[in-house]
Amino acid sequence: MAEFSGPFDGSPISTQLQWSRMARRWGLDGVHAQDPTSTALKVTGSGVNTVAVAAGHASVNGFYYYLDATKNLTVPANSGGAARVDLAILRADMTAKKVTAEYKTGGTTAPTLTQIENGVWEIPLAQCTVAAGASVVTAANVLDKRYLTDRGVIPSIGGARPPAAKNQLLIEDGQLYVGDGAAWRWLATAGVQEATYTPVWTAGATTINWGSGATNIGHYQAVGKRVDLTIQLTPTGNPPKYDDPIQVALPPGLPATGSHRSLFNWNFTSSNGEGSAVGVAFVAASDGLNKVGRLRYGVSSGNSSSAIPNSFSLFTNHPFDIRSGDVLTIDGSYWTA
Structure with a gap:
């Protein structure tokens, strides 16, 4: 076994092979x-x-x-x-x-x-x-x-960027840019790598228990201030009737922006003979920005052209009795605060 390091005083780069091996690490x-x-x-x-x-x-x-x-x-x-x-x-x-x-x-x-x-x-x-x-x-x-x-990615101080050399990469405060010869163009933002969490489901102040061994997973990825999210729920139990609509927590540390309502699609499929439904879920500032506050489905006062459309919130027992074997999926993207 042999070890080599250098250059040091008394231990210089003395051969062209040593130089080649060192210099190849630079580029x-x-x-x-x-x-x-x-x-x-x-x-x-x-x-x-x-x-x-x-x-x-x-x-x-x-x-x-x-x-x-x-x-x-x-x-x-x-x-x-x-x-x-x-x-x-x-x-x-x-x-x-x-x-x-x-x-x-x-x-x-x-x-x-x-x-x-x-x-x-x-x-x-x-x-x-x-x-x-x-x-x-x-x-x-x-x-x-x-x-x-050529050069690798160069760091930059905000407000003091060098000229935008074509095809050069620049990183500044977690933001990656590429030069086009005239300006720096945004390319990517540091975010959260693909991850999972266990969503907390609530009805008002009460935590909903979907049963031991229930499938309850939130799958998400964040790039900058944009979060992609899928929540999958398959209960193994039958929670009781609650008088408040179903709500579910967003990924920890990634609350939604309060400047507008963040929207999601949801789909419910019953394995208990109660059919299926689709709807829209949203984050409402009044419910808190760290949760999907409403899962709404469309209804109407009739089937004529003058019928007034409306929407109702999803409850544990209405319009379905959500229980073992049923599947509820929420999917969408939102902007963080």
Whole structure:
């Protein structure tokens, strides 16, 4: 067993392999570019026996590479009877102690990249197809294969963001943004990972007991101030009649906003011969913002066009006697306070 750490005084980075292993932790292999439209180290074919590699920067196996002007790579003639698929590559060579842009010939398929940690390490720039009997690569026969790499997510102080570099990620107070070259566009917000809780059901001040072993689960996920919620109830008992409508608690620590009513769909299916129903549930500020305060179902005074529609609240015993085997589901999304 051997341990290594560094660099320290008296324990420097003394070999290129040590450097490569350390530097690879700073960033991935690839051309330094923030956008696929960047021409950094992009390969083009012009219909002659060379392809051109544009100027740019890259990292290869932990080593830095910089090309300050266009470099032409010679395309060997294809003497075979079928099209040949080649690669333009960057090659880090531990023996030669350098990184260079090279042209690597293949066959009916592209050549395999050599990637030996303490030897030769190659990454692709472009795939080039050479027609049978030819030694030229046209622009149409060059396929961009560059790995792109750049800075990771950058932190930001509110009111002091840097310019919005294209495709750059920025995080600020739990908010993730992506730059489009002109502005930072919101992408995501820190929230609550998928989680469950045991909903508390009440009728007024009384807690409803749905029976030992009842299925009673709330399944939720929060992204920023938006919460997705599903509550599933299957009783194993028959609670008594209560004079107050059924209410159920929202996930702990995620009360609904009081600026408007949050709405949910609910569905009831009886396994006791009492049919089924659907309705709308809502959070009412008067009942408290930490619970679904009403489960309402539609009714009417008649079936004529002049009949006045209305809605009633769901009780433990009305319009159904909710008991063992029945299923009540509440589903929807709401904004938190």
